[in-house]
Amino acid sequence: MSSHSKHLPAEERRAATVEAVVELAAEQNPSDITTTAIAQRMGLTQGALFRHFPTKDAILESVMDWVAERLLARVDKAAASATSPMAALEAVFMAHIDFVAEHPGVPRMLFGELQRPGDTLPKKMVQALIRRYGERLQHLLEAGKTQGELHAQLDIEAASVSFIGSIQGLVMQSLLAGDVTRMRRDAVGVFAIYRRGIGHVGSAS
Structure with missing residues (x-):
């Protein structure tokens, strides 16, 4: 990527910068990533990097925008291909796990941004992503209740939180173990x- 990055058009250069940051986040603490390290990964000078991004936060904003766009598109596609709300929930769950397994630096960056003090724009973007993701889950859960796949008295908000928490738990354990493939191995059972927890008692699921 480094030799090719020197000659990219502006839009492709910005995309390559995002890719470099995501790669670096998989290798080190995201908060320790410097613009110098980003430029070196791309084979550029800091001056060349700053021609496209005035600040480090501007780079992080582009990364968060990339994550939101790619992840939501991935889960939307997975849900659209399913034949029922429960099947859609499972497809979304597995698609999310696959996305993280392919980009292990992403959750490290999201967790890092949420821990930053103050209301930075990247942090607000992460919070917006979580909100938009939760809205999609709640829509599927409501549909499942309407169609009788899920418990009639299911607490939609709690079920949404539990869904996201299950993924976060898988991600955290795989990061602690230093083995991103563990997520895929454990996801089916989780x-x-x-x-079984949210399904209608009379349902085959």
Whole structure:
């Protein structure tokens, strides 16, 4: 990527910068990533980097925008291909796990931004992503209740929080173990437990 980055058009240069940051976040503490390290990864000078991004926060904003766009598009596509709300929930769960396994630097950056003090724009973007993601889950859960797949008295908000928490738990354990493939191995069993918890008692699921 480094030699090619020197000759990229502006839009592709910005995209390559995002890619470099996500790669670096998989290798080190995201808060320790410097513009010098980003430029070195891309084979550029800091001056060349700052021609496209005036500040480090501007780079982080582009990264968060990239994450939100890619992740939501991935889960939307997964949900659209499913034949029922429960199947859509499972497809979304697995698509999210696959996304993180492919980009292990992403959760480290999201967790890092949420821990930053103050209301920075990157932090607000992470919070907006979580909100938009939760809205999608709640829509699927409501549909599941309407169609009789899920418990009639299911607490939609709690079920949404539990869904996200299950993914976060898988991610955290895989990061602690230093093995991102662990997420994929454990995801099927974890979702099966979740499905039994929210499914209608008379349902085959």
